[in-house]
Amino acid sequence: MRVLPTLAAAALALSALPVLADEAMPFGYGIFEGAVPHLDLETCPAELAGENRFCRLTIGHDEVHVFAFSRDGDVPLVGHASWHADDLDLGALFE
Numbered sequence: 001m002r003v004l005p006t007l008a009a010a011a012l013a014l015s016a017l018p019v020l021a022d023e024a025m026p027f028g029y030g031i032f033e034g035a036v037p038h039l040d041l042e043t044c045p046a047e048l049a050g051e052n053r054f055c056r057l058t059i060g061h062d063e064v065h066v067f068a069f070s071r072d073g074d075v076p077l078v079g080h081a082s083w084h085a086d087d088l089d090l091g092a093l094f095e
Contacts, residue, residue, distance in 0.1 A: 029075035032056065032067065044068055048079045064088055 032038070036058055044055035048068040058065045068079035 026074060027077045029069045029077075032069070032077070036067075038067075041066070045081065048081055050078070053078065059085075062086070 036056075038056040038058045041055040041057055043049070044053055045066055048055055048066055050068070052071045053068050054071065055066050055068050058067070062085045063082045064085060065080065065082045067077060069075050070078045
């Protein structure tokens, strides 16, 4: 029986999982940039626009998602909006 090697492999795989923190981890641009395929936007949509912000666009599940980040500190995520592709008027997003 190969139970012991299988258990050892499972224990090793579980030990590689990240430890769950008691506190929420901030989602900043450093994590987003490497993990999420995206396009850089020259300007943010009106509802996400703000001083000292920049936005990134992703597409998934028939939706366009825009993430807004602050340029302050650790460059935290400060806003998000989604639009279904069928309802999208790209020109209206950036007026």
